[in-house]
Amino acid sequence: MLIIQWLLKKKDGLWMNFFVSLLAVLLTSSAFAAEPAQTRLIGFYTNMVTEGKDDPHFLAGYNISLYSKGERTLVHIGVANGSTEPVSAAVKSVAYDPVTRRLKFCAVYSTGLEHGPGQGAPREALRTLTFSGIVHPNSIKGTMAIRDVCCAGCRTSYSRAKLKRIKHAGRTGELIEYPLKDGGQSGALRGSSCKIESSTL
Numbered sequence: 001m002l003i004i005q006w007l008l009k010k011k012d013g014l015w016m017n018f019f020v021s022l023l024a025v026l027l028t029s030s031a032f033a034a035e036p037a038q039t040r041l042i043g044f045y046t047n048m049v050t051e052g053k054d055d056p057h058f059l060a061g062y063n064i065s066l067y068s069k070g071e072r073t074l075v076h077i078g079v080a081n082g083s084t085e086p087v088s089a090a091v092k093s094v095a096y097d098p099v100t101r102r103l104k105f106c107a108v109y110s111t112g113l114e115h116g117p118g119q120g121a122p123r124e125a126l127r128t129l130t131f132s133g134i135v136h137p138n139s140i141k142g143t144m145a146i147r148d149v150c151c152a153g154c155r156t157s158y159s160r161a162k163l164k165r166i167k168h169a170g171r172t173g174e175l176i177e178y179p180l181k182d183g184g185q186s187g188a189l190r191g192s193s194c195k196i197e198s199s200t201l
Contacts, residue, residue, distance in 0.1 A: 037070030039177065041170045045140045045163035048080055058086050064131075064140060064163055066096075066103075067176065075105050079129065087111070089129060101135040103142070108149070126150060131161075138165045 048061040058080035067074040073096035078086030089107035096103045111125040126149035133142015140163045147156045170176065 037072075038175055039067050039069045039074070041174045041176045042066035042068055042073075042135070042172060044166040044169040046166060047161060047163045048078075048086070055084065057082055057084055062086075062144070062161065062163060066135065068098075073103075075107075077105075077107055077129070079109050081111050096135075102133070103135050103140070104130075104132045106130045133161075138167075139163060140165075 043066055045064045045066075046061065048063060049059045050056040051059050059082055061080045063076075063078035063086055065076040067076075073094050075091045075094050077089045077091065079089055081087050087109050089109035091105055091107045094103075094105040107129045109127055109129065111127060128147045128149055130145040130147075131142055132145075133140055140161075142161060144159050144161045145156050146159075148154045
């Protein structure tokens, strides 16, 4: 405020022009800094197996949706469990290299309720799903590793997966409104150790 009063007293056109130019630059920089990064689509991919036409049930497979937001990669994954809607997994960590197109992520989901050892009270059947693979122009190929969170002695189950891209769902680079909370999480699930290091790509 004191600088503005001083400039008004000086009535110097050179100083006024300098001040106006500086103010315009500061306002423009602030506007760009405040603008949030936009979310763009990388692709929708699926290998879901369904049964029934009028009331389809998702018997097996996965849906994977990939988005980019600035330098971040966001993932939404649905897991088939035999119901009419895939289960949304809570994505805990993501690492994606846009040059090599190698993708890794770790997510946690629940298959419902199950009885623990000794047939005690039902507990939430938590599973961790770790994916490692390559994003191709028309598909995602890689390995799915599923581990039972509640069973320390159970072995991790590994399987190869190929998910085809759904081209009519959107174009790569298309602006899109991300359907879930920022970070790719669809909900907080407890009891999981799920971390992917980007240095492993």
